[in-house]
Amino acid sequence: MIDLLLFVPIILSILLVFISNKNVHIACLVLYAAFHLIVGVGSCFFNLKIATYLPFLAPYFKLDSLGSLFLLNISVIFAGVAFYNIGFLKDPTREWRKLYPIFLLMFVFSIDGLILSQNLGLFWVFIEATTLSSAVLICHDRSKAALEATWKYIFICSIGIALAFVGILLLLAAYGEGGNLFFSYLYGNAKGASVFWLKLSFIFMLIGFGTKMGLVPVHSWLPDAHAEAPSPISAMLSGALLNTAFLGILRAYKVLEIAGKGDFARGLFILMGIMSICIGAVYIIKVRNFKRLLAYSSIEHMGIMVLGVGIGGLGLFASLLHMMAHSFSKASLFLTSGNILHSYKTKSIDQVKGLFKRDYYTGWLWMIGLLAITAFPPFGTFISEFYLIKAMFKDGHFFLAAFVLFFLTVVLYGMAHAFFVMLFGEDVKDNLEHHKASFTAYLPQTVFLLAVLFLGVFIPKPFWDIIQNACAYIK
Amino acid sequence: MSDFLIIIFVLTMLYLAVTGMLSTYVKILATQGVLLFLISISEAEKINAGIFLFIALETLFLKAMIIPWFLSKTIKKNEIAREIEPYIPHFYSLIIMSVIYSFGFFLTIIAISYKNVSPLFFGISMATILAGLFIIISRKKLITHLMGYMIIENGTFLLSLAVAKEMPLIVSLGVSLDIFIGLLLGGIFINRIRSTFDEHNIDALSNLKD
Numbered sequence: 001m002i003d004l005l006l007f008v009p010i011i012l013s014i015l016l017v018f019i020s021n022k023n024v025h026i027a028c029l030v031l032y033a034a035f036h037l038i039v040g041v042g043s044c045f046f047n048l049k050i051a052t053y054l055p056f057l058a059p060y061f062k063l064d065s066l067g068s069l070f071l072l073n074i075s076v077i078f079a080g081v082a083f084y085n086i087g088f089l090k091d092p093t094r095e096w097r098k099l100y101p102i103f104l105l106m107f108v109f110s111i112d113g114l115i116l117s118q119n120l121g122l123f124w125v126f127i128e129a130t131t132l133s134s135a136v137l138i139c140h141d142r143s144k145a146a147l148e149a150t151w152k153y154i155f156i157c158s159i160g161i162a163l164a165f166v167g168i169l170l171l172l173a174a175y176g177e178g179g180n181l182f183f184s185y186l187y188g189n190a191k192g193a194s195v196f197w198l199k200l201s202f203i204f205m206l207i208g209f210g211t212k213m214g215l216v217p218v219h220s221w222l223p224d225a226h227a228e229a230p231s232p233i234s235a236m237l238s239g240a241l242l243n244t245a246f247l248g249i250l251r252a253y254k255v256l257e258i259a260g261k262g263d264f265a266r267g268l269f270i271l272m273g274i275m276s277i278c279i280g281a282v283y284i285i286k287v288r289n290f291k292r293l294l295a296y297s298s299i300e301h302m303g304i305m306v307l308g309v310g311i312g313g314l315g316l317f318a319s320l321l322h323m324m325a326h327s328f329s330k331a332s333l334f335l336t337s338g339n340i341l342h343s344y345k346t347k348s349i350d351q352v353k354g355l356f357k358r359d360y361y362t363g364w365l366w367m368i369g370l371l372a373i374t375a376f377p378p379f380g381t382f383i384s385e386f387y388l389i390k391a392m393f394k395d396g397h398f399f400l401a402a403f404v405l406f407f408l409t410v411v412l413y414g415m416a417h418a419f420f421v422m423l424f425g426e427d428v429k430d431n432l433e434h435h436k437a438s439f440t441a442y443l444p445q446t447v448f449l450l451a452v453l454f455l456g457v458f459i460p461k462p463f464w465d466i467i468q469n470a471c472a473y474i475k
Numbered sequence: 476m477s478d479f480l481i482i483i484f485v486l487t488m489l490y491l492a493v494t495g496m497l498s499t500y501v502k503i504l505a506t507q508g509v510l511l512f513l514i515s516i517s518e519a520e521k522i523n524a525g526i527f528l529f530i531a532l533e534t535l536f537l538k539a540m541i542i543p544w545f546l547s548k549t550i551k552k553n554e555i556a557r558e559i560e561p562y563i564p565h566f567y568s569l570i571i572m573s574v575i576y577s578f579g580f581f582l583t584i585i586a587i588s589y590k591n592v593s594p595l596f597f598g599i600s601m602a603t604i605l606a607g608l609f610i611i612i613s614r615k616k617l618i619t620h621l622m623g624y625m626i627i628e629n630g631t632f633l634l635s636l637a638v639a640k641e642m643p644l645i646v647s648l649g650v651s652l653d654i655f656i657g658l659l660l661g662g663i664f665i666n667r668i669r670s671t672f673d674e675h676n677i678d679a680l681s682n683l684k685d
Binding site: 125129132142144145155162175176194196287 | 589590591592597604608611617620624627628630631634635637638646647649650652653654656657660661664667668671672680682683685
């Protein structure tokens with residue numbers, strides 16, 4: 001199965017280079033997404049055995065209990081995005097470029113590769129591959145702004161990832177002669193490793209993977225890239241890519257945890273988490289571009305996730321639950337923002353008025369998405385943030401909890417203010433013909449939001465087990 | 476022997492701080508490729524054909540030939556002016572570069588007390604990474620940013636010589652492939668930015684902000 005996940009997208013994208021029929025491209029994308037969804041859901045809930053049949057790949061690729069959570073995440077997000085892409089790519093007003101489906105496949109391939117890889121060096125190779133493949137997607141519009149965003153994205157992320165590579169090399173130094181980068185070796189021998197090099201390497205890896213994850217102070221690429229990418233790609237970036245960088249941080253954190261220096265790492269997590277929440281909240285109030293608003297909200301939520309790991313215990317569980325809930329709600333919001341952008345032809349909050357009147361269903365999706373992302377009960381994000389606050393109280397971080405709650409309130413105010421401006425009021429361009437999109441522009445968001453709601457009302461036992469197993473893997 | 480080569484490497488970096496010509500940057504990058512080849516050959520304890528081939532491919536072929544060729548082609552194609560256009564005078568650049576490398580030697584002294592790493596390599600590679608970041612933030616042109624990135628990569632290569640004798644070949648190949656594709660994409664984007672903005676300074680790229 002791993003072989004299929006790794007080779008099918010490569011073969012498909014090579015074949016698609018020679019085919020210029022748009023419908024074939026769309027069919028390939030959707031069929032592969034459906035296959036990916038079956039593999040992802042099957043491996044999590046139906047005991048589908050994921051293994052490789054090629055002996056030389058066997059040591060490098062394996063699905064472990066932490067990876068299966070992330071595989072589920074990318075499967076669902078990619079399926080939704082591929083489905084949304086049917087309408088997005090068929091739209092005659094949009095310029096058709098066949099690089100888009102090809103590089104989307106390569107992007108998913110590199111994310112799969114890094115989720116499955118069992119060697120930190122290989123993990124690095126794939127995380128750099130995600131940067132390179134998604135750069136072409138971000139640049140899809142070929143506008144000045146898109147070019148600028150793409151340049152910043154490639155450049156800042158490549159430097160960040162280069163620093164992560166320094167961290168990986170220092171990790172090898174910590175293990176001394178005969179060390180290798182397989183996770184089994186790293187975890188098995190962490191107790192004997194040199195503490196000085198371990199700490200130094202962790203700082204580099206946190207900065208490096210943190211750049212990719214969008215943690216403050218190395219987040220500067222994120223708002224630009226998310227705002228200028230086509231909306232389905234923004235959904236992929238926020239819903240899947242940022243999380244995979246989080247996977248790298250978690251895997252590096254486990255080494256320190258085993259070596260008995262978990263406190264050091266958790267302190268750094270709390271510091272970066274607080275900074276991200278704070279900066280995210282401040283900019284959410286300030287920006288007047290709704291896609292940038294969503295991007296800053298992603299920074300804030302990434303902060304919440306690392307903060308959860310920093311608190312530890314129940315906080316770790318909350319963090320992983322929050323990762324799933326956030327990626328569904330944020331992917332849904334970004335896809336909906338694509339509908340708004342298509343209908344109003346502007347990203348400015350102040351120029352979008354009367355969304356309910358112009359496109360009733362998009363308005364509702366935007367409204368419910370707001371409730372989901374700002375953690376209203378009974379959405380899944382509320383449950384995860386509730387657990388996080390509970391974990392803080394349990395460990396006596398009262399001041400920290402008050403600080404986080406204050407900034408979450410600020411975020412709620414900022415987002416609700418911006419969203420309500422867009423939802424209500426008189427539509428300025430009444431003479432514009434009523435925008436009618438096909439059902440593919442609504443269905444994925446509806447499913448995502450239902451999933452977030454479901455996570456809040458009732459977490460099914462198998463899903464609960466998956467998150468518990470992932471937590472057990474890190475501890 | 477390798478200590479001597481490392482000192483020459485540091486000297487090339489100091490020269491980089493004072494030179495004002497873009498073509499000199501390309502030449503220095505090529506020289507550094509050759510130096511890295513010599514250093515890795517003199518460092519390797521036992522050389523078999525596979526490792527030798529890989530090192531030669533990565534340093535002599537990629538770092539000393541393909542990348543400088545690609546960079547100078549990009550410079551010619553985009554008619555980028557020959558001057559570097561730094562934000563700060565060369566003299567201050569030289570001072571900052573010297574401070575960075577003094578810090579590198581200081582790191583070397585610290586690293587002596589910790590095992591597993593050859594201290595000089597560690598200190599110099601850290602300083603080179605810092606120097607690459609300094610080149611990026613103190614120069615205006617996009618192409619010099621790409622060169623700063625290559626300097627950072629040279630720094631990590633030095634560090635990998637210092638610690639990683641066991642890096643699997645498949646990983647090293649993937650790493651150099653990624654770096655190469657990254658550079659290629661960067662070059663392509665410089666072409667595109669040039670044709671869209673009609674400028675190649677970072678000043679053009681400051682529209683997106685809050």
